[in-house]
Amino acid sequence: MTSVLYDAPGPRARRRNAALAAVFVALLGLLAWWVWRTMDDKGQLKWALWQPFTTSEAWTTYLLPGLGNTLKAAALAMVIALPLGAALGLARLSDHRWVRVPAGVVVEFFRSLPVLLLMLFANEFYARSTGVGSEDRPLYAVVTGLVLYNASVLAEVVRAGVLALPRGQAEAAYGIGLRKGQTMVSILLPQAVAVMLPAIVSQLVVIVKDTALGGVMIGYAELLTARSTLAANYANVVPSFIVVGVVFILVNFALTSFAGWLEGRLRRSRRSTGAVVGVQDAEELNPAEIRGGFGTGAGGGGV
């Protein structure tokens, strides 16, 4: 599509593009120069501030435990949210109105709430009504908030995955005499799970990003909190932000690439019959109204 918007450049267009590129480089250069100079003025470029990251201490004492906690909360949230989401998604597909409607209400309700609200509420709830010790409470609250939100997002993924299968699959299953439950468990779900994998993996990116919220707002000792203890120790605000940002980018980029690779592999293999619910679709799932018209209300995941 890109190349359709403009002709192959002639001599004049080439000159103009070169001029535009030059102006753009100049602007970026100006920005980079300003950033460099300000950092120099504030002493943020001093090697003493960057040097800690070359030692093992900064990593083993601060960053790696923080990253470990980030990944722990994300993994726990995913492991708990997945079965819960699957149950909710299947409930939404039920033929019985009294199962379908409540499940729909629960899903739409939790999808329309900010994760932070759920975390704050869970934190206070655990503090007042349960015996969870104050050491474990942040982890519990972060995971609870993430589970409530992501289970409802995953419910939509599961629903979309089952709906994306060709109708013939269910019809053939009924045709050979399987009951509804048997059709779902032995025919539809196995195919849908394979199809949903990329979307599930890319939801992990959202979960990893949301753990940072638990760090700032309810004191969970994850990567961003580790950064502030580290910066308090070495007084390297900007370098520590850059390093932590890069770590987040690497983790999430690895997850995104893995999801893309899975999607490509699934599209190429013929084992499954349905369309693949891809990374892109997962982002569009939250949508108000997407192609097939699943999802009715507030969503906006992936963001």
Next chain:
Amino acid sequence: MFDFLQGYDVLGAFWMTVKLTLLSAVGSLVWGTLLAAMRVSPVPLMRGFGTAYVNIVRNIPLTVIIVFTSLGLADIFGVTMGASDDFKAQGFRLALLGLVAYHAAFVCEAVRSGINTVPVGQAEAARAIGLNFSQSLRLVVLPQAFRAVIAPLANVLIALTKNTTVAAAIGVAEAASLMKQMIENEAQTIAVGAVFALGFVVLTLPTGLLLGRLGKRLAVKR
């Protein structure tokens, strides 16, 4: 029954959420569209910049960006957004900046996918009657693309509404920070939670339904 609300400006907090949402929605729509234009432009350098920006920003948590605007941009770089002595206004503007920077990446991706839904013939016809790149983008491609991406953009808007709560991390007095304060001080945990949950449901559900309907009506029938 609702006496726990006394002494708190719940409506004021939600008004702050609405202000953050609307202003950063406009900002990220403009910046995101510019990024999308860069990503399809004939200048390779701009394409590269757009791609790099989107891939970097999308993979950093919004919380990190917002906290950095306060601790990094304001404290180290001295970017106070013209409010160096007014702490409240500064926090608000910095949160706005962070929200725009983050959500523009998602707007860019939505608009770009919209550009991809416009049939090739439209762009070819635009070129054939002599329009240049910016003309064909402005007059032919983008108007059709926007009509196709109203639903995805509505999702970004809904996510943005929910993400304004992250501004609480740098002390902006919006709904989530008031809820944190109230839920710690008041006895009725569940009632406080319910009030704020209801507020967000009221803010987000109609947006999705209305814009979803609008998107269906405006979509170019092909």
